[in-house]
Each structure stands twice: as structure tokens, then as C-alpha cells.
Amino acid sequence: MxxxxxxxxxxxxxxxxxxxxxxxxxxxxxxxxxxxxxxxxxxxxxxxxxxxxxxxxxxxxxxxxxxxxxxxxxxxxxxxxxxxxxxxxxxxxxxxxxxxxxxxxxxxxxxxxxxxxxxxxxxxxxRIENLLYNLKKPAAAVQKLALPSKEGYVFVSLSDIIRCESKNGYAVFHIKGMEKITSSKNIKEYESLLQDDMFLRIHNSHIININYVAKYHRGRGGLIEMEDGTTLEVATRRKEELMARFGLTKPQ
The missing domain is CATH 3.40.50.2300 (Response regulator)
Known part of the structure; x- marks a missing residue:
């Protein structure tokens, strides 16, 4: 749609x-x-x-x-x-x-x-831009995401992406051991690329790597606390999927 x-x-x-x-x-x-x-x-x-x-x-x-x-x-x-x-x-x-x-x-x-x-x-x-890059890698290799920079592209291992947030129409990536990277593409375009089991969109403004989740605070949608100390809101409609990812029933 x-x-x-x-x-x-x-x-x-x-x-x-x-x-x-x-x-x-x-x-x-x-x-x-x-x-x-x-x-x-x-x-x-x-x-x-x-x-x-x-x-x-x-x-x-x-x-x-x-x-x-x-x-x-x-x-x-x-x-x-x-x-x-x-x-x-x-x-x-x-x-x-x-x-x-x-x-x-x-x-x-x-x-x-x-x-x-x-x-x-x-x-x-x-999708094709990323597919062509990943097809060049051995099946067992760590897959990477190409993020545009002023000089060209930065190739980031998916496992190092902590979260991606939407900010003023841009997609801002928070990456382990690196400074954050801002892409001119919006977060929705990256949602289709971050389909690995490790990623989940929890809000219109946030996609997270569930491997970096530290705590969940109950609420209508709830709040996620990431290992980097960031606290993020969970949209109500995303709560059930988040619980399922961790093998939990939705909190009452």
C-alpha cells in the first residue's frame, strides 16, 4: 500500500x-x-x-x-x-x-x-543497491549495509547497528564503536533493508537491533531501554510483536 x-x-x-x-x-x-x-x-x-x-x-x-x-x-x-x-x-x-x-x-x-x-x-x-553488494559476500560472511556519506558510502555491519531513528526526514544510524551516521533517505526506506531477525521497528521514529535491548518498561506501549542508555517509546501497535520476539506474552 x-x-x-x-x-x-x-x-x-x-x-x-x-x-x-x-x-x-x-x-x-x-x-x-x-x-x-x-x-x-x-x-x-x-x-x-x-x-x-x-x-x-x-x-x-x-x-x-x-x-x-x-x-x-x-x-x-x-x-x-x-x-x-x-x-x-x-x-x-x-x-x-x-x-x-x-x-x-x-x-x-x-x-x-x-x-x-x-x-x-x-x-x-x-533494495537492488544493497542486494548487489551483499551478493558479492560469501553466504557465511557478515552482511553489511551501505550508508551514503559525503565522500561515497560507508559499509556498516548489520550486527553493529544499535538503532536507527527518524529525525527531520533523515535516517540517523547509531552504530557500535562509531559516530552516528545521517542518511538523506528516510527510515521507511531502510525498514525494507533491515529485515533480519535482529531488527524490529518499534515506532514510526525507531528501528532497533533487539540484541542491544537492556530493559523493557511496561506501559500502554511501553518503553525500551537500550544498552547505550537511550530510552525509546514503543508504539502500542508494535508492542505485541516486540513481546513475541523475546518469547513473551504481552504484559497486562
Missing amino acids: IRAVLIDDEPKNNRILKLMLEEFCPQLTIEGQADNAEEGVTLIQETEPDLVFLDIEMPFGSGFDLLDRLKPVNFEIIFITAFNNYSLKAIKYSALDYLLKPVSIDELIAAVNKAAEKIKARQVNT
Whole structure:
């Protein structure tokens, strides 16, 4: 499924668009809505969507201001606006489409289909980059993850990754015996690469190596204390899987 958010200063427009997407674009799940650029930034940082439907003219900053605050942009964009004088700037931001209100159902379906293809291609390319590296290693060798740096790539052993956190749209890796490494890719792109039994996503903002878990503190979702002293929140929906990883029943 493609995770999407809607950002428009008129709640009525968001409601209508949501209904259209639910009926005609079943490959999407709507993760949230916002009605201004400030709330939109927070929504995107919290949900890390694949696709953003973005109004341009909004109070407290335009859609372009929102994108400037989130650089580098790790999601696809479909601009939706009542004005037709933004096309050149929209192209500059590599928007998949530029839809005028009222939105045509046919144009909306076509735009979503194009977005889906681009999202799929990006995810596949990320997986292939890592696959090609790991295929060069003997089966018994420790697998590594290639993390982009200013000079090229840093190859990190999976067993040395303590945790990965989402911060302002970036993925920040905390690694045993090394300084933390910040990647311009978002945490969702790495979730598909960190599928080994040792890793678990416990929250929208955190993937952990369960080998470095020191304590679990009970609560609605609970808190995880890592060996490096960091305490991390566990999302309620992730609690049961976390308990299962350690062969425990979910605490009451």
C-alpha cells in the first residue's frame, strides 16, 4: 500500500479528496490530514508518507515553503490548487502532477498511478543497491549495509547497528564503536533493508537491533531501554510483536 497525506487549508477539500481517493484509488491509505503548512510539516515528519497531496496557497506558508523546510524531499508530490500560474515552479520541485480544482476523477487516477510507479521504482532501486553488494559476500560472511556519506558510502555491519531513528526526514544510524551516521533517505526506506531477525521497528521514529535491548518498561506501549542508555517509546501497535520476539506474552 502507498501511504499518503493530504494538506489543504480548506478541510472541505481534504474531505472530498479523501472520499475520491478511497473510492477510486484503493492502493492508497490516508495516514493523516493537515490544513496549513506548519501542521503539514509535523504531519509529514511523523507519518513519513510515500505521497503528499499538497495545496499551494495556504496560510502560514505556501506548499513550496513547506517543501523548503523538509529538504531533502523523500516523498512524491501531487500539487492540487485552484490557480494555474504555478506550473513552472511545480516542475522545479519535480511534482508528479499538477491538478486544478475541482479535481477530475480521471486526472486524479492517472496521477496516482504515475506516483505508484515512481514510488515502486525508488524502493526497488534501494533494495537492488544493497542486494548487489551483499551478493558479492560469501553466504557465511557478515552482511553489511551501505550508508551514503559525503565522500561515497560507508559499509556498516548489520550486527553493529544499535538503532536507527527518524529525525527531520533523515535516517540517523547509531552504530557500535562509531559516530552516528545521517542518511538523506528516510527510515521507511531502510525498514525494507533491515529485515533480519535482529531488527524490529518499534515506532514510526525507531528501528532497533533487539540484541542491544537492556530493559523493557511496561506501559500502554511501553518503553525500551537500550544498552547505550537511550530510552525509546514503543508504539502500542508494535508492542505485541516486540513481546513475541523475546518469547513473551504481552504484559497486562
